[in-house]
Amino acid sequence: MTISNTRPITPELIAAHGLKPDEYQRILDLIGREPTFTELGIFSAMWNEHCSYKSSKKWLRTLPTKGDVVIQGPGENAGVVDIGDGDCVVFKMESHNHPSYIEPYQGAATGVGGILRDVFTMGARPIAAMNALRFGEPDHPKTRHLVAGVVSGVGGYGNSFGVPTVGGEVNFDARYNGNILVNAFAAGLAKTDGIFLSEAKGVGLPVVYLGAKTGRDGVGGATMASAEFDDSIEEKRPTVQVGDPFTEKCLLEACLELMASGAVIAIQDMGAAGLTCSAVEMGAKGDLGIELDLDRVPVREERMSAYEMMLSESQERMLMVLRPEKERQAEAIFTKWGLDFAIVGKTTDDLRFRILHQGEEVANLPIKELGDQAPEYDRPWVEPAKPAALAESDVPQADIADSLLTMLGGPDLSSRRWVWEQYDTMIQGNSLQRPGGDAGVVRVDGHDSKALAFSSDVTPRYCEADPYEGGKQAVAECWRNLTATGALPLAATDNLNFGNPERPEIMGQFVHAIKGIGEACRELNFPIVSGNVSLYNETNGQGILPTPTIGGVGLLGDWRKMVRIGFAAEGEPILLVGAAQNWGTHLGQSIYLRDVHGRTDGPPPPVDLAHEKRVGDHVRALIASGIVTACHDLSDGGLAVGLAEMAMASGIGAAIDTPSADPIPAFFGEDQGRYLLTLSIRPDSAEWEALRAEQQKLGVAAALIGTTGGAELKLGQAHAISVEKLVTTHESWFPRFMGT
Amino acid sequence: MKSAVVLLPGLNRDRDMIAALTRISGQPPVTVWESDTAIPDVDLIVIPGGFSYGDYLRCGAIAARMPALRAVAEKAAQGVMVIGVCNGFQILVEAGLLPGALMRNTSLKFVCREVKLEVANANTAFTRNYRPGQIIRCPVAHHDGNYFADAETLARLEGNGQVVFRYAEGTNPNGSINDIAGIVNDKGNVLGMMPHPENLIEAAHGGTDGRALFESALGIAA
Numbered sequence: 001m002t003i004s005n006t007r008p009i010t011p012e013l014i015a016a017h018g019l020k021p022d023e024y025q026r027i028l029d030l031i032g033r034e035p036t037f038t039e040l041g042i043f044s045a046m047w048n049e050h051c052s053y054k055s056s057k058k059w060l061r062t063l064p065t066k067g068d069v070v071i072q073g074p075g076e077n078a079g080v081v082d083i084g085d086g087d088c089v090v091f092k093m094e095s096h097n098h099p100s101y102i103e104p105y106q107g108a109a110t111g112v113g114g115i116l117r118d119v120f121t122m123g124a125r126p127i128a129a130m131n132a133l134r135f136g137e138p139d140h141p142k143t144r145h146l147v148a149g150v151v152s153g154v155g156g157y158g159n160s161f162g163v164p165t166v167g168g169e170v171n172f173d174a175r176y177n178g179n180i181l182v183n184a185f186a187a188g189l190a191k192t193d194g195i196f197l198s199e200a201k202g203v204g205l206p207v208v209y210l211g212a213k214t215g216r217d218g219v220g221g222a223t224m225a226s227a228e229f230d231d232s233i234e235e236k237r238p239t240v241q242v243g244d245p246f247t248e249k250c251l252l253e254a255c256l257e258l259m260a261s262g263a264v265i266a267i268q269d270m271g272a273a274g275l276t277c278s279a280v281e282m283g284a285k286g287d288l289g290i291e292l293d294l295d296r297v298p299v300r301e302e303r304m305s306a307y308e309m310m311l312s313e314s315q316e317r318m319l320m321v322l323r324p325e326k327e328r329q330a331e332a333i334f335t336k337w338g339l340d341f342a343i344v345g346k347t348t349d350d351l352r353f354r355i356l357h358q359g360e361e362v363a364n365l366p367i368k369e370l371g372d373q374a375p376e377y378d379r380p381w382v383e384p385a386k387p388a389a390l391a392e393s394d395v396p397q398a399d400i401a402d403s404l405l406t407m408l409g410g411p412d413l414s415s416r417r418w419v420w421e422q423y424d425t426m427i428q429g430n431s432l433q434r435p436g437g438d439a440g441v442v443r444v445d446g447h448d449s450k451a452l453a454f455s456s457d458v459t460p461r462y463c464e465a466d467p468y469e470g471g472k473q474a475v476a477e478c479w480r481n482l483t484a485t486g487a488l489p490l491a492a493t494d495n496l497n498f499g500n501p502e503r504p505e506i507m508g509q510f511v512h513a514i515k516g517i518g519e520a521c522r523e524l525n526f527p528i529v530s531g532n533v534s535l536y537n538e539t540n541g542q543g544i545l546p547t548p549t550i551g552g553v554g555l556l557g558d559w560r561k562m563v564r565i566g567f568a569a570e571g572e573p574i575l576l577v578g579a580a581q582n583w584g585t586h587l588g589q590s591i592y593l594r595d596v597h598g599r600t601d602g603p604p605p606p607v608d609l610a611h612e613k614r615v616g617d618h619v620r621a622l623i624a625s626g627i628v629t630a631c632h633d634l635s636d637g638g639l640a641v642g643l644a645e646m647a648m649a650s651g652i653g654a655a656i657d658t659p660s661a662d663p664i665p666a667f668f669g670e671d672q673g674r675y676l677l678t679l680s681i682r683p684d685s686a687e688w689e690a691l692r693a694e695q696q697k698l699g700v701a702a703a704l705i706g707t708t709g710g711a712e713l714k715l716g717q718a719h720a721i722s723v724e725k726l727v728t729t730h731e732s733w734f735p736r737f738m739g740t
Numbered sequence: 741m742k743s744a745v746v747l748l749p750g751l752n753r754d755r756d757m758i759a760a761l762t763r764i765s766g767q768p769p770v771t772v773w774e775s776d777t778a779i780p781d782v783d784l785i786v787i788p789g790g791f792s793y794g795d796y797l798r799c800g801a802i803a804a805r806m807p808a809l810r811a812v813a814e815k816a817a818q819g820v821m822v823i824g825v826c827n828g829f830q831i832l833v834e835a836g837l838l839p840g841a842l843m844r845n846t847s848l849k850f851v852c853r854e855v856k857l858e859v860a861n862a863n864t865a866f867t868r869n870y871r872p873g874q875i876i877r878c879p880v881a882h883h884d885g886n887y888f889a890d891a892e893t894l895a896r897l898e899g900n901g902q903v904v905f906r907y908a909e910g911t912n913p914n915g916s917i918n919d920i921a922g923i924v925n926d927k928g929n930v931l932g933m934m935p936h937p938e939n940l941i942e943a944a945h946g947g948t949d950g951r952a953l954f955e956s957a958l959g960i961a962a
Contacts, residue, residue, distance in 0.1 A: 155850050159881070160791040162752025246750045246794025337749060424852045424881045426939050429756040443944060559944070740847065 005306060005362045007037040017044035023375050030369055038306045038355060038362045042370070045273035045311055046280060049535050052374035055501040056533040059514045067527040069490055071192060077118040077269060078188075079529025080195055081491045083555050087444060088195070089452055090124035091187035093132075093495040093551040095534035099240040100182040104149025108182050109157035109243040113315055115186040116161060117269040120252050121318065123196040123259050124188025127428060128442045129158050131168040131184055132456045132495070132549045133419075136177030138411050138737055143172070146180055147738065153243075154184070155422040160245035161252070164431050165423035166440025167454050169549075172411045173461070178539025183495040185456055185551040189445065196259055198268040198278075200286035200321045200347050205265065207279070207290060207345040210254070210318040210334060212247045213300035218274070218313025247316040247339070254337040255318065261333065263326035270317040276310045278319040279345075280353055284371045289348035294357040298340040306357040321347060381507035387465050390588050390602040395664050400718035403596045403668065404640045405729050410595050413637055414733035418740075436649070437565045438484040438633055441556065451559035453487035455552050459636070460545035462604030465589050467509040467546055471516025472607040476672060478552035479524050480633040483616040484675060486562045486623035487554030492521065494531040494550055499543025501535045509546040510535075517548060523609035524616075526552065561624055566649030568629035570709040572678040573688075574654060576639065577695075577702045578615035582661040584638050584669025591637045592668035605670050612673040618700045619675050627679050627687070634674040640667040640715055642676050647713050647723045648730055656706035658716035667715055678708055741783040741958045743769040746812065748803050751790030751827060753936065760938035761786065764954045774806045779815050784957050787812070789826030789881070789936060799842065799884045800830030809835050821865055821957055822930045826882055829922075829932035838925055838932045839897065840889035845882070846915030852881040855911035857921055857935060861901045864924055866931045869952035869961075875908050876949035878921075878935040885934035887916040887923075897923055905933055931957075 007013070014024045017040055027035055027043050035043060049055060065073035071088055072080035078092035096111025112129065119126050131154050136143045147170075158165050163186065200207075218241035258264055266286065268278040275292070283290040294309050304312075322330060327343075334341035348354075353370060355363040407413050420435040432451055433441035439455040457478040463470030475492065482489040494517060499506040521528055537544040556562055576583060587593055588602020622628050630650075634642045647653050659666035681687040683704055695702050712720040743761050747754055754771075762768045769786070772779050779785060793802035803809060809831065816822050816837055824832040832838045845851055854877055862872040870876070889897065894917065897903055905922035912919045914934070922933030937950030955961075 152849065159850055159852075159883075160750070160752070160794065162790065244794065246791060246796070249752060249791075250749050421853050422850045424850070426852065426879055426936075426945075427753060427756065427881065429759055429939050429945065432944060740849075 005037050009034055009040060017041065018048050019044055023047060026375060030373060031365060036362060038310060039365055041307045041311050042276050042363060042365065045276045046370050047374045050272055051277055053533055054375050055377050055379050055535060056510065057376050058378055059511055062514060063518045063528045064522045065527050065529060067491065067525065070527055070529055072195065073529050074531060076197055077121045079491065079493060080122065081529060081553065082192060083444065083450065085447065086192055088190055088192045089187055089553055090119050090122050090190050091185065091493055091553055092118050092530040093183055093185040093493045093549060094118065094532040095495055095497060096182045096184060097180065097497065097534055097537055100150055101146070101180050103240040104146050105153040105156065106240050106242050108150040108153030110241045110315055111182050111184040112154055112157040113243045113245065113248050114271050115184040116163065116248065117271065119186045119188040120255055121196065121267055121269040122190065123194050124190035125256060126163045126186050126188040127430065128187045128440060128454050129163045129165045129185060130440065130454055130456045130551060131165065132181070133168065133170045134176045134181040134460065134547060135172050136180065137174040138172050140177045144738060150182055151419050151422050157243055157245045159424040161249050162427055164425050164427050164442065165420065166425060166431055166442060167435055167456055169456055170416050170419055173545055175545045178542065179537045179544050181497050181544065181547055183549045185493065187452065187454060187553060194259065196264055196267050198266055198282050198285055200266045200282040200288050202265065203288065203347055203349045205347045206322045206324055206327065206343045207292065207347065208320045208322045209297060209340065209342045209344045210320055211251045211339055212244065212314060212316040213298040213340055214309055214312050215300045215314045216304065216308055216312060217241045219308050219311045241313045241315050243315050250337040250339055251316050251318065254334050254339055257333045258330055261326060261329055263323050263330040265321040265323060267318060267320045270319060272313065274312050274314065274317065280367055280370050282319065282321060283347065283353060283367045289350045289352045289354065289367055290345060291348050291354040292345035292356065294355060296342050296344045298342050306355060306362040310355065379501050379507045380504045381511050382504045384467055384508045384512055387601060387603050395587065395662055396597045397664060398596050400640065400663055400667055400715050401721050403592060404644060405721065407591055407595050407637050407641060408644060408726060409729040409733050411733065413591060413641060415731045416734065417731060418734035418738060432559055432562060433485065433564060438481040439487070441485055441559065441562060443559060449558040449560065451556040451562065453482045453485045453554040453556060455481035456549060457481060458547055458549045460547045461589055461600065463513055463546040463548065465604050467512035468516040469604050469606055471513035471548055472520040472609065473604065473672060474548055474550045475517055475520035475524065475526060476607045476609065476612050477635055478550040479526055480616060482552050482554030483620050484631045484633045485556065486620060487556045488620065489524065489526050489552055489554040491527050491529045492550050492552040494528050494548060496531065497534045497537055497544060497547040497549065499538045506543055513546055513548045520607065520609055524613055561626060563623050563628050563631045564649070565632040565646055566630055567646050567652040567654065567678055567708045568650065570652060572629060572680065572708045573683050573704055574706045574708060575677045575679060575702050576674065576705045577619055577677055577700060578674040579671065579701060579703060583659050583666040583703065583705065584671050585665050586669045586671045587665055590668055590670045605672050607672045614698060615673050615675065615700055618698055619677065622677065627681050628677050629680050630678045632676045634676065636670065638668045638670050644713055644726050646676060648727050651723055652708050653710040653712040653723050654706055654708045655710065655714045656716060663716050741765065743784040743786060743958065744772050744779055744782040745769045746772045746785065746787045746808055748774045748792040748806065748808065750792040750794055751788055753789035753826065753938065756938045757786055757788040760941050760954060763941065764951060764960065765958050772808050774808050777807045777811055779811045782820065784821045784823065785812055785815060787824040787828030787831055789828060792827055792831065800827060800834035803831045804834035813837060816930050819929055823866065823957065824932045825936060825938065826934055829934055830884065832930060832932045837930050838923060839893050840887055842884050843886040843888055844884050845886050850883040851913045853913060854879050855913055855935065856908040858906045858908040860903045860906045864904055864928055866953055866957050867904055869956040877940060877947050878937055878950060879939045880913050880935045882934055885914040885916065887920040889917065894918065900926060902926065904931060
């Protein structure tokens, strides 16, 4: 049955479209009449939180988005950063949280598909992907099902499309029980003079529809993603889209061929709110009107209404403004790849968004106002309460070796091999570092020494305890992970996942996290060039942990100088760089307190950004000098876990000195700005003396804490653990949990 | 020696394969599109990995019925060497150029990791630069690599030395019968294998164990 365009607009219908009464009044004021049913759908798609950023815009504007290497900041499909020699890297991270909870395989798959499309719409060939996944507690009845579905969906799409997944995160916490997070990152490589944007230019030019046909899947998806969940969630399954990676791979090749032919004036992928959002964006950015004739839209279902076509989120589709003289050449490229190519409209000079269907005008709206006049809110927020510091005497004791094994064999620190072996990590033949290290590293195709490093980071429990410090820490850890490979961090993308912004305490978390992120990005010269905000991540009033995921990109001038986390040889000195005299001090919010003592109290470790930068720049310079044989940053679990990870990655053990103070904070404290390095120079050499003198001059603390070698890890006075035992413990949790 | 790479919609290791052949032979391979009915004069034809036609219907089934595959079959009948890697192997099986079938991995999951391969027959045009019984490293990345053949076919393959690569040291990633990772046809000019030697041919890949396969096929001395 076709839904009529003359359906009466009732308060119930308005509410069902996620529009508040004052927002509806704004529509009436704007157009001076009652909207048609199709128009109501269009407003709902453009003005929901997901598309309009109405709660977050005010705060997003405070983020640093410019820098020497930034070619394109936020506002396009993805950010663009110069990497020299006429090449640039194009990247973004985006959430697909709500769909993935409702239908994990398709939700995750289309999340990957959407972010890949964002990247290749700009003219870039995707070269790397990452995924930051947060699930509920392992014992929750839905968790296994969600893990299995999401992981196979990520792999199912990315593997078939042909992009290596080189990094990511997987965490578990009860606060995600009813609302998991699936944040997908993609990066592509383009020529700086071959970037394509969405701004339409020229009046009377053809608007072309490319890719897959339009169906009823995903109608209203963006509006769904802007609402909280409750127990009626099963009814929302039809709003999840279905992905077809084969079509996307063909679309990639066809688009890149088309772009090379010179036929493209402007191009925009159809993501959230499909045809509506893409058309409005192209027109509004170019100060042009757009007229669409829906009878020409390729459809795969019969009797679709204008409303359904305008709100469909069918995947693998693009909209383009074409140079008319290239029409036949363009069509031939799409025919070759078996894809639809249809002229569905034209650009106009009247700044109207006009939709024709079966000879009738079903919508006629002011195109600029649809985007620009979306409501914007300065939502009230409250200062988050700061947790009290742990008393100095409050250092709960436990056996060091046993605690290390407990942590390494637990849900959060155990190996993620079960996950990433389902992802193709080496396709394209350029992967230099695959998952399991500090960052994924991929060679730059066509260049003999350059490589790009990628890392995705956030510590949600820190953000929950102190959103400001947690925001800083997410950026700092990402910057540190890139640095630990030897890469110079260039820029980042942010994927801000929070609860309901209409609650002042949630808005307080958001505001403070953004402040922390902004400050860290400024201090570390690490601008935010793209991103996505996902709010309303709550179920039945319980919000998720605040989770502002940071995806960072770094550049290695010469990948032959890159280092990895595994100990490289026996008998090498181990240097702890950036630590206080007692190696580690901060136990608040540590994995040790949580996993060994069941405590989640205290403030997170503070990040001293000047220190972070000083230490990181020094480590990077040391790696470039060629004397560093392995490097690993310290994060969750502190020094003990860092050492264990270096040993497990190579099979070589280490003997570590006895710390001068209490070994518990020394080995398990999560103080920030620290790195473990092994060096090819000997502690009694002249080079060593020179290094120590330089570190003193720079004000970078560094302690010689032990030596690599043997088949055991011995932490001070604790009993030695064989590397084999570490590996078995580390590798067994995930397969056991998943039952395979 | 000259080579060609078959391109089909959905294949995605074509660029890896073209890069490997170019690097090893010093000249880029010619490419053959799905609708091409003839293949230029070359000594080696390679069908790379990926998900041709989305692996819809059955892995390799649609590809096997394309004009380009009929052209490959003609060339194979003339004695031209053919290599199918991963999806390429599945396509050769579906096209009837190699016996057996490739079923879903026993784990029912996609698997991407490095395995060990034993060179079970070093006396083929594809493996002569390896030592008999040599154990090499090689990556795999597939969802449907579980090789199966009936008892009679299997006995013939084993008896004729048509099993060229076997998963070694307990690294069989997919449940393949007799640990079979790669086979040749009875004439010895068509090789199908699930692992990806093209992803282990230079220092940046962390090893060069895959190189000797292409050097053998391209007649380059080790």
